[in-house]
Amino acid sequence: MTLSVALRHDFGSFALDVGFEAPPGLTVLFGRSGSGKTTLVNAVAGLLRPDTGRIAVDDWVLLDSAAGRFLPPHRRRLGYIFQEGRLFPHLTVQQNLRYGGFFAPKGAKRESEARVVEMLGIGPLLARRPGALSGGEKSRVAIGRALLAAPKLILADEPLAALDEARKAEILPYFERLRDEVETPILYVSHSAAEVARLATHVVVLQAGRVIRQGAAAEVLGDPEVTPLGAHAAGALLESRVVAHHADGLSELSVEGQRLLLPRVSAAPGQTLRVYVEAADVMLATRRPEHISALNLLEVEIRAIRRGDGPGALVQLSMGRTALLARVTRRSVEGLGLAPGQRVFAVLKAVSVAKGNVAGR
Amino acid sequence: MLDGLTQPLSPAEWSAVALSLRVSLWATLVSLPLGVFTAYALARWRFPGRELLNGLVHLPLILPPVVTGYLLLLTFGTRGPVGGLLQEVGIVFAFRWTGAALAAGIMAFPLMVRAIRLSVEAVDPKLEEAAATLGAPRLWVFATVTLPMILPGVIAGAILAFAKAMGEFGATITFVSNIPGQTQTLPSAIYAFLQVPGGEGAALRLVLISVVLALSALLASELLARRVAKRVAGQ
Numbered sequence: 001m002t003l004s005v006a007l008r009h010d011f012g013s014f015a016l017d018v019g020f021e022a023p024p025g026l027t028v029l030f031g032r033s034g035s036g037k038t039t040l041v042n043a044v045a046g047l048l049r050p051d052t053g054r055i056a057v058d059d060w061v062l063l064d065s066a067a068g069r070f071l072p073p074h075r076r077r078l079g080y081i082f083q084e085g086r087l088f089p090h091l092t093v094q095q096n097l098r099y100g101g102f103f104a105p106k107g108a109k110r111e112s113e114a115r116v117v118e119m120l121g122i123g124p125l126l127a128r129r130p131g132a133l134s135g136g137e138k139s140r141v142a143i144g145r146a147l148l149a150a151p152k153l154i155l156a157d158e159p160l161a162a163l164d165e166a167r168k169a170e171i172l173p174y175f176e177r178l179r180d181e182v183e184t185p186i187l188y189v190s191h192s193a194a195e196v197a198r199l200a201t202h203v204v205v206l207q208a209g210r211v212i213r214q215g216a217a218a219e220v221l222g223d224p225e226v227t228p229l230g231a232h233a234a235g236a237l238l239e240s241r242v243v244a245h246h247a248d249g250l251s252e253l254s255v256e257g258q259r260l261l262l263p264r265v266s267a268a269p270g271q272t273l274r275v276y277v278e279a280a281d282v283m284l285a286t287r288r289p290e291h292i293s294a295l296n297l298l299e300v301e302i303r304a305i306r307r308g309d310g311p312g313a314l315v316q317l318s319m320g321r322t323a324l325l326a327r328v329t330r331r332s333v334e335g336l337g338l339a340p341g342q343r344v345f346a347v348l349k350a351v352s353v354a355k356g357n358v359a360g361r
Numbered sequence: 362m363l364d365g366l367t368q369p370l371s372p373a374e375w376s377a378v379a380l381s382l383r384v385s386l387w388a389t390l391v392s393l394p395l396g397v398f399t400a401y402a403l404a405r406w407r408f409p410g411r412e413l414l415n416g417l418v419h420l421p422l423i424l425p426p427v428v429t430g431y432l433l434l435l436t437f438g439t440r441g442p443v444g445g446l447l448q449e450v451g452i453v454f455a456f457r458w459t460g461a462a463l464a465a466g467i468m469a470f471p472l473m474v475r476a477i478r479l480s481v482e483a484v485d486p487k488l489e490e491a492a493a494t495l496g497a498p499r500l501w502v503f504a505t506v507t508l509p510m511i512l513p514g515v516i517a518g519a520i521l522a523f524a525k526a527m528g529e530f531g532a533t534i535t536f537v538s539n540i541p542g543q544t545q546t547l548p549s550a551i552y553a554f555l556q557v558p559g560g561e562g563a564a565l566r567l568v569l570i571s572v573v574l575a576l577s578a579l580l581a582s583e584l585l586a587r588r589v590a591k592r593v594a595g596q
Contacts, residue, residue: 086491103496
């Protein structure tokens with residue numbers, strides 16, 4: 001199922017004018033705060049009625065201003081996961097979970113409650129009320145409540161933003177399972193590159209109310225021209241395969257035939273992993289460096305160099321079809337005489353790749 | 362004078378107590394749904410005439426009760442525009458206990474609406490939005506989310522209205538007079554006893570009953586509201 005969105009809405013000081021398609025899987029609406037992400041999701045949910053536009057999931061039309069069609073939120077078959085959870089405080093966890101299912105059509109294809117409860121690990125919480133739950137527990141219940149509404153479309157508005165790092169690490173795997181095990185398209189709002197790297201199959205980049213880029217996650221992230229959070233927060237997504245685990249605590253991965261050593265990952269040999277490498281962690285050398293502690297030396301070709309307004313430059317590198325980004329100074333670019341087409345070595349410390357930046361698929 | 366307290370209630374006194382309870386109960390129960398609706402509308406909806414409605418609801422609070430009673434008499438009296446029409450279908454307010462209930466209900470309405478409106482404003486509209494995204498139509502959102510959450514306010518508003526109705530005097534006596542057994546409520550009876558020599562004993566007994574009824578209503582509302590609030594807070 002594909003979600004297609006085209007809409008315009010004028011708030012006076014701010015105008016939203018977007019069009020994009022979200023293929024099956026998890027599509028991240030990516031951009032800094034104030035770029036219109038939440039407004040856009042609220043329009044998809046029907047909580048905001050845009051001036052003009054059309055929103056449809058395949059041939060099921062939610063909004064068509066030209067035809068005068070506007071489905072109210074309760075008829076859009078949504079599973080909306082809000083940033084603050086928005087659990088009903090007067091109901092138990094179980095009653096919260098069952099709330100949406102009560103209104104779903106009788107014949108609707110729905111997840112089994114037992115499976116969702118098991119997947120989210122919320123069995124022990126069923127009799128409690130939201131006031132007695134921790135932040136992470138609330139998030140999981142909110143995910144479950146959305147899933148059990150038998151939705152045709154799942155919306156998630158920065159569901160992790162209110163959580164600390166430990167809780168985020170606890171919830172992220174549930175979204176990965178959602179993406180991999182549930183067939184419903186998911187529209188996920190985020191301003192965190194790490195979340196995009198781990199979750200997105202497709203990315204729509206928003207800036208000041210407009211879509212500036214959309215496409216597959218690795219493609220969009222590896223583009224030095226698209227840095228919605230600024231060049232300092234850029235990074236690239238590598239598709240890799242686990243080769244072996246070494247006795248000294250390192251794991252050996254293979255990216256485009258080249259060796260990548262990382263601190264021990266949990267996946268078994270043969271499995272594929274996505275690794276997010278931040279541009280600031282990558283060094284460049286024009287000759288193979290020797291006597292250096294960094295374990296990863298990748299042979300790459302310079303594709304493009306984007307000089308910033310400040311002292312920095314963002315260099316796009318390619319290994320076969322995979323893109324990698326390096327953030328260096330403009331002085332280094334001049335000093336080494338870097339230019340597109342040149343073959344160089346990308347240097348990456350194994351320990352600079354955080355555990356949270358490695359994920360399944 | 363105090364020896365009046367030791368004597369049992371006379372039939373006339375009993376009937377005043379019973380009538381007051383009946384009048385207040387009806388006034389509260391009938392106006393409650395309307396009170397919840399008005400409070401919700403004032404708290405949540407933006408519509409032309411909202412300020413006018415707000416003013417109208419509060420009018421009985423600021424007008425002299427005698428004026429309210431007289432306006433009721435003009436409107437709902439047998440020769441009034443509304444009273445005349447109602448009389449043709451067999452509903453009469455003037456000089457009946459139903460009229461006392463109408464007067465008490467209208468006088469208590471502003472207090473009821475204020476209490477409920479405050480509790481509606483305390484409910485986060487985002488929770489109602491969440492319910493809508495989960496498939497709940499508007500009325501269901503109200504019944505399953507809003508109403509349970511404003512219940513403490515609704516109870517408080519109802520009890521406040523009941524207490525106010527028990528004490529209503531000016532509008533009632535103006536609209537339906539002071540007919541023993543018909544429209545003589547507790548305050549009217551106290552007033553009547555104080556007008557005749559030797560009536561102080563009876564008046565004092567009724568005063569005592571008034572105090573006890575008012576205090577128990579207050580206590581009951583506190584207990585009830587606390588229990589509901591605990592449940593609503595999600596503990």
